[in-house]
Amino acid sequence: MSNLDFKKFKPFSDLSHGDISKSYVSVGRIETVKQTSGPTLMVLMDSTQSFTFKAFIKPGERAFPECELGDVVEVEYRVSERQGSIEGEVRSMKKISQEHVADFEEYIEKKEEERFQAKDIELTIQSPVLEALKPRFLHVASIIRKAVAQRRPIILRHDADCDGYSSAICLERAILKFMDECTGGDVMSRYNLFRRAPSRAPFYEYEDAVKDVSMMLKDMVKNGAKEPLVIVTDNGSTNEDIFAYKQMKLYNCPIVVIDHHYPGEKDENGNVEVDYFIDGHINPYLEGFDSNVCSGMLGYELARFIYEDNNNSVMIPAMAGLLDHVDGLELKTYVELAQKEGYTTQFMEKLGDLIYLQSHYMRFGEAREFFDDIFGNNLVVQKEIVNLVYPEIEKLYTKTRKIGKQYASVEDFGPFYVVQFDGEKGTARGQYPAVGKSTNLIHAMFEEELNKPVITMTSGSTFLTIRVGDDIKGLSIPEFCTDILSKELSHTGAEGGGHEHAGSVKFVEYAREEVITAFINYLKKISKLN
Amino acid sequence: MSNLDFKKFKPFSDLSHGDISKSYVSVGRIETVKQTSGPTLMVLMDSTQSFTFKAFIKPGERAFPECELGDVVEVEYRVSERQGSIEGEVRSMKKISQEHVADFEEYIEKKEEERFQAKDIELTIQSPVLEALKPRFLHVASIIRKAVAQRRPIILRHDADCDGYSSAICLERAILKFMDECTGGDVMSRYNLFRRAPSRAPFYEYEDAVKDVSMMLKDMVKNGAKEPLVIVTDNGSTNEDIFAYKQMKLYNCPIVVIDHHYPGEKDENGNVEVDYFIDGHINPYLEGFDSNVCSGMLGYELARFIYEDNNNSVMIPAMAGLLDHVDGLELKTYVELAQKEGYTTQFMEKLGDLIYLQSHYMRFGEAREFFDDIFGNNLVVQKEIVNLVYPEIEKLYTKTRKIGKQYASVEDFGPFYVVQFDGEKGTARGQYPAVGKSTNLIHAMFEEELNKPVITMTSGSTFLTIRVGDDIKGLSIPEFCTDILSKELSHTGAEGGGHEHAGSVKFVEYAREEVITAFINYLKKISKLN
């Protein structure tokens, strides 16, 4: 059985207005099928690009029902014009024989590889961490480029803090730029094929996943869309994300993760736990580094592999690093580059704080164009909004500090002070700053005022949020959670985690006093180590 | 005055692509009018089907303004093609004389009756209850079929539990299948003309009704839609629903109800109270039976009268019955049939529990396609999602039981134990399982552990939820509400209801202790009867 010579068929990229009324034969894979009350609309993709076909049997009747989504077909058609665009009027369509499909797949995959493969460009800065991650950048960028080119919808999930937004906005811009190139600048595609969604929880929650699945299925049924590519950034590397990944994998969605949180230890295959559920993973820990190269930096560099000319300012990774309190060569270099572009550290810190505030007001909505402006699409707005809003933020912070000063209790534990604050009695529900940010502000205030290290405990009826001064030794919140909560207080159902010196515990209200007492006792033990 | 001979006019169902460029005269009723910035678009319906007409005078000017929605008109037109469909270009249009309208109405009604009338098919199982309800199935199915065929939008309201979903999904599938037949498979109609909406309350709340009215009016003004048919299932038979029905009837919406909750006693006309506000009613109590034939079973059978070939699996009524804890011949038969299709009781129980969880996560959104998959449209997903999610549900249940064990108080009342639990202190707000399900779990746990019957009281600042062991005699929650709450505690505004042995009371926080004390006193009285 001889191979089909795919080169003899008309490539879609060759079609132009000059071909109107001419007839051709091409081979392509069916990417979309949409039944209207009139004709059946199909989008086919060959090795070069996608092209729209109109097939008509009877109004509302599916034409060529034997040719289904994903099939590779040979199509005979006449080029016609519709609203200024060209499309193909199908004369006949048939699936190519089974043995030729594999040839086609191979041929097109090779072509696609060439086309979608991210180019091996230089990184913006010199960094051993980023250099080590380069193969991962290339791999993930290629997956994203392929999704865009194949009109696969993209869901971009990210942490709702400044680092998460920074990474996500960088990626969004590169993706939309490449999409414009693929679609000829079609505005609707930008909205139909891409959605960014900040997460309420600091991980990809199952609840988010079922909502994503639900929207995805509606899009598939209603518009003939493909399963989306899921991108998770500044979240996604930890075990907490696996439940959501399993849900998306029930529907075969490709998933990639860009994160700098600790992903656990590698197993004998060199994989961390989430690696068994995802298709690409960028995280400095995977190459033996730590979290000091933050997600905003990773997103900024990855964006360049997706689409180099993407309008992202180097201010973004600098700001992300400053707000995430990371340290190291990369932060220093990005900040210096940003300063050369006229961004002072102070301005970036204010802008980062303002992103928290706006994220809070937007209640996890996308607000794509507004964040685009804040991140520098509109430089006048970027500058003026800091002048406008920052004084208001300062007032809110001052008020929070004043309340903390007035109502928090401070107890001397010997080597350190313990500050206790009621996060429900001391913040206004729904207002900015919420509990986490308020805790940071109060903790910082007492650290500055007092002559010994500080541990701050903000509790509510169902949570305890903890911040621990840098100089305190021997204290580990994860250790408290595993050794004490899970063992001695397992009857309370309390659960918690975080970093060594910053974390939180959740419990039912019944258990509040028990958990607080247990932590105080733990602190007494720790006080002897310091 | 001679009758018009409607048979001499061209029936819409005879029109085809062969008629393009030919001219005809037909008579029809105006079903939709939509003014565009160009022509006026009208949909007319004759005795056979609907057909779209385009009338043009001047851009944006209403053509034939004397012919209004609902009028019967004689139309002269030329058949033309548009995007593969055919439509009529109006040459002239005039209202037929008043005396002929009645003839037309009679003629078309007779034809419509023949067309919309549900066929008298066999029930799936042998059941005296279902047999007695058959005329009601036929009546309600015909109302629904007529609404679909006339392009009347449909709002399907249902209880958000497994039984409610089961009934609603069965009806949804049959309605959409028949709609496809009527529209030639137009996907947009499925979304524009049908909406399923789970209810937060266990009845059709006035708040839901005003939102439905508000959406309906927008659809009528914006798109020229008709008043919708409202279908209520697994709710709708009781007095609590009347306020909402009155609201919908202000706008003349037809309403049908499929329910198995006790609808009150029949009056001298053989009607229960809601019957004066609705157009069709299926409920076993209306034929002298009880609630053991649940809504999922009724919906499953009704769906077959709406559209016999509807893809519903007999697993659905079986699962609905299992999760609603009904008993009897029908449950037994459906479960046996489901087992023959390979569904074990255990699998169905897990799947039913998973529906509660997903309903919780979807926050009363429709999630049409996802629930369709879970209910068996995608058998792989149906199976795998149980494997994926059920272990997580089990963990949540175990945690809830552990907390109940630890914090609930158990008091010996002699013939039974009374368990008290704080539903706010013992559950995490917004998390699954919420208070009702948690109460069930804790009640069942203590029933299993203790050697006497159990009464469980879960209270919060504004509610008391009660579960009573089967063996306890003389206790009736409705009686407590009428005899004690309404009389002795009327100053508290507390209100409640439910079944004999399961129900709840709502109150303002001020009254919490009074209500709990009153119920404890009531239990002391009951303890002497046991």
Added chain:
Amino acid sequence: MSNLDFKKFKPFSDLSHGDISKSYVSVGRIETVKQTSGPTLMVLMDSTQSFTFKAFIKPGERAFPECELGDVVEVEYRVSERQGSIEGEVRSMKKISQEHVADFEEYIEKKEEERFQAKDIELTIQSPVLEALKPRFLHVASIIRKAVAQRRPIILRHDADCDGYSSAICLERAILKFMDECTGGDVMSRYNLFRRAPSRAPFYEYEDAVKDVSMMLKDMVKNGAKEPLVIVTDNGSTNEDIFAYKQMKLYNCPIVVIDHHYPGEKDENGNVEVDYFIDGHINPYLEGFDSNVCSGMLGYELARFIYEDNNNSVMIPAMAGLLDHVDGLELKTYVELAQKEGYTTQFMEKLGDLIYLQSHYMRFGEAREFFDDIFGNNLVVQKEIVNLVYPEIEKLYTKTRKIGKQYASVEDFGPFYVVQFDGEKGTARGQYPAVGKSTNLIHAMFEEELNKPVITMTSGSTFLTIRVGDDIKGLSIPEFCTDILSKELSHTGAEGGGHEHAGSVKFVEYAREEVITAFINYLKKISKLN
């Protein structure tokens, strides 16, 4: 340099179907640019009206990229038909020389002035207040008319009480009527170009503004829309609104305000503080009057300047005045006129109360068509819904009074009684009536029952709501806030305000007892003055 003779160009308003296939040259300003996957669509406006052009170079490629939004261009085109409308197929387009743009602007502005300028019609009633405001009505009406005619989107923000709805509905109807005239009755424009949004807070909150900006930017990017005109009514005159205005002014949105709340004193330029951020302002205080001419009256009169034949009934300003408890000649006159149209005072009061209830149920959604019906578009619904719903409202009010009677504490302060009520313990969250309305009901009940004036304090964990009897002298809530809260309790962060005898304080829960004690102490001082 000779002036261009704009009169020699074809005015868009002269184009008709008779021009199909003919070619012309016109000059206009580019109002909209939308890139499709086919041609570039542009809307141009000359001195007479707007007209749509289609320019095509290559599919998806922006035609004439040198001609940007806002540019004045000379266009050569051929008139063609599309879906019954006419449009222009662009042959060539070029920006007119810089020196001619000023001429064009001047010419068109003069023409626009003539066209958009509101006509100096008679007011509905004789009123010195309204007469003094007339120049402001004309100014604001002209701004609104211009926005409509230029297809500028409109956001209408209003207080969510009866007065706010009354004003907003009057304006909405006039705006939509004028829009219909400008668009030839295009239904979609009514939804794409106009949005009414009740505000949760009693002012234009910054959070609302960022959401408005976010939606506006999406509309601009996605649909090529202009910056919207923001209309604020029954809010908007006070300092609290400025933060939001600054945000909108970052994007150059025009803003007009119609309000009757005290706007502060005028400065040496004759301006109140908000005047520096807005483009038009109607408020009786600006002409030396007080709040007795309410927003519903102002909106009713302004609507006539926007579009005289606007279907608003004089019942609306009468009802607004009754529900806002204003006094004076204007209320008397409007009520008399409403009575002549068959509206009794009692009916209007019930209808007004019902608007509160429906606003509550709609959760600040627009529900445009439903409110239009309630406000009299559907007189049968307007009448019947009062009969249907009012008895239910009465039941809820009776229950609230009963709970107030039972649980509120009443203390004799000598010259007056002080009623204390826990607004969280005494109302059901999310239910109607909420705290504010409940406070009014309880206050009125005790005023009626007791033989001395009454002060009612409803507190919750984070708020204190205060109502003070008319006869009590020397008490001022704003004074309490400035003199005591801000000075003696500044460490609590408590803030408040309102009128002399009705207002509220917000605080964090920690400060609840301190604030209540401070207010009780203040009342003790006041008691000595009475």
